[in-house]
Amino acid sequence: MSPEVILAIARAYDGGVMNFGCRAVFSGFMLLASMAHANSDGQRMIHGSDIAKAASIAYEKFKIDLASEYSGHPVVEGAEKLLEFSREPGNYDMGVSQTEEFYIVVFLPRRVPHFENVVGGGGEYRIRKTDLALVGSKGYR
Secondary structure (H helix, E strand, O other), X not given: OOHHHHHHHHHHHHOOOOOHHHHHHHHXXXXXXXXXXXOOOOOOOOOHHHHHHHHHHHHHHHHHHHHHHHXXXXXXXXXXXXXXXXXXXXXXXXXXXXXXXXXXXXXXXXXXXXXXXXXXXXXXXXXXXXXXXXXXXXEOO
């Protein structure tokens, strides 16, 4: 892919032109493109596909957790749109970090008009690197 195409995509990403799905695919592509395949000691090779799998595992669990958290949630007058926004997994930004043992996938509510002052919500998921097992999660309040 030419540098001009990557730059155009990055500008669309930064300017909020891309929807969540495109942003996730682009982020994954950039993550894969930038991953080192081995550390300086030549230990276990880390592939970008492992990170993508960890993110996918966390995203699927996050969708289930959102559905569970908001099922039967009382609708407060005047807050219907906020509840609708909070129930939709696509309204959360996702980030991936790592430690020596885990990938940590974090979901935070997107800052969009009408909801830019929302605090709390989202969550964190720990995926073990050795077998890509979900070993822990916690919701943010």
